[in-house]
Amino acid sequence: MAVAQESSVTPASNTHLLYRRILLKLSGESLQGPQGFGIHGETIAKLAHEIKAVYELGVEIAVVVGGGNIFRGARQGGLNIERATGDYMGMLATVINSLAFQDALEKLGCHTRVMSAIEMHQVAEPFIRRRATRHLEKGRIVILAAGTGNPYFSTDTAAALRAVEIKAGAILKATRVDGIYDADPEKVPTAKRFEKIDYLEVIQRGLQVMDTTAISLCMDNMLPIVIFDMNKPGNVQRVVRGEKVGSVVCSSR
Secondary structure (H helix, E strand, O other): OOOOOOOOOOOOOOOOOOOOEEEEEEOHHHHOHHHOOOOOHHHHHHHHHHHHHHHOOOOEEEEEEOOOOOOOHHHOOOOOOOHHHHHHHHHHHHHHHHHHHHHHHHOOOOOEEEEEOOOOOOOOEEOOHHHHHHHHHOOOEEEEEOOOOOOOOOHHHHHHHHHHHOOOOEEEEEEOOOOEEOOOOOOOOOOOEEOEEEHHHHHHHOOOOOOHHHHHHHHHOOOOEEEEEOOOOOHHHHHHOOOOOOEEEEOOO
C-alpha cells in the first residue's frame, strides 16, 4: 500500500514575510478560556486555527506553552511545596498543554512534533537542537514542552533560550492586551503604549513583559520580542508580514 508522504508547506513566494521562522509564546492561561481553568476546547481550537493560517504562509513555527492553567509551579496558592518540586510539576503541566495543542493542530491537517526538555519517550521526542531545526525545515510545527528542564527558570526564559537555539527571527508573545504600556491599561486608562522599546528600558522600568533572564538573553542575542493581543483574529499573520501590531522590544542602537 502506498503511504502518503509528508510535505513541507512552502508557498510559491514568501518574500513578503518579515519573519520566516518564529517562536510563539503562549501562556497556559490562554488555553483555559471562559471556564477559568484547565483546557477549553473551543479556545484551543481557535488558537490552532490562528496558527494554521500562519503555517500556510510558509512560516516555520515553534511554540512554547506555559502551564499556569493546570499548575503554577512554586506560585501555586495554598500548597507548601518545595520550589524545585513545584517547578517540575509546572513543567509536566506544560507537557499536558503541548499534547492538547498538538492534537488541535493535527485535526486541522498541520504536521507537528512535541519535543520535551524532560525525556518521556512514550509521548514526546527529547529536545535536540539540530533535530528541532530539521523539523522546522520540513514544515512541521514544533511544540516545545517542559521549559528548560530545570527548576528556577520560567517558560519565558525557556522561550528565549529555544528561540536563540533554533535561530528564530523573533519571539511573538501573545497576551490579552495590544502591547507594552507604562502602566496596567486595564487599571489606568491614560497608560502610554510603546510602539518600540529597548531591552534595557524594559528592565529598568520593571515592565512585566518577560522576566529579566529572558529579556537579557534576547538582548545579548539581538532577538526582537513582539508583544501583541492574541485575541484579535489575524494578528499573528500581521506580525509575520511586518505590519505594525503590538509593541516590539529591540535594540535602540
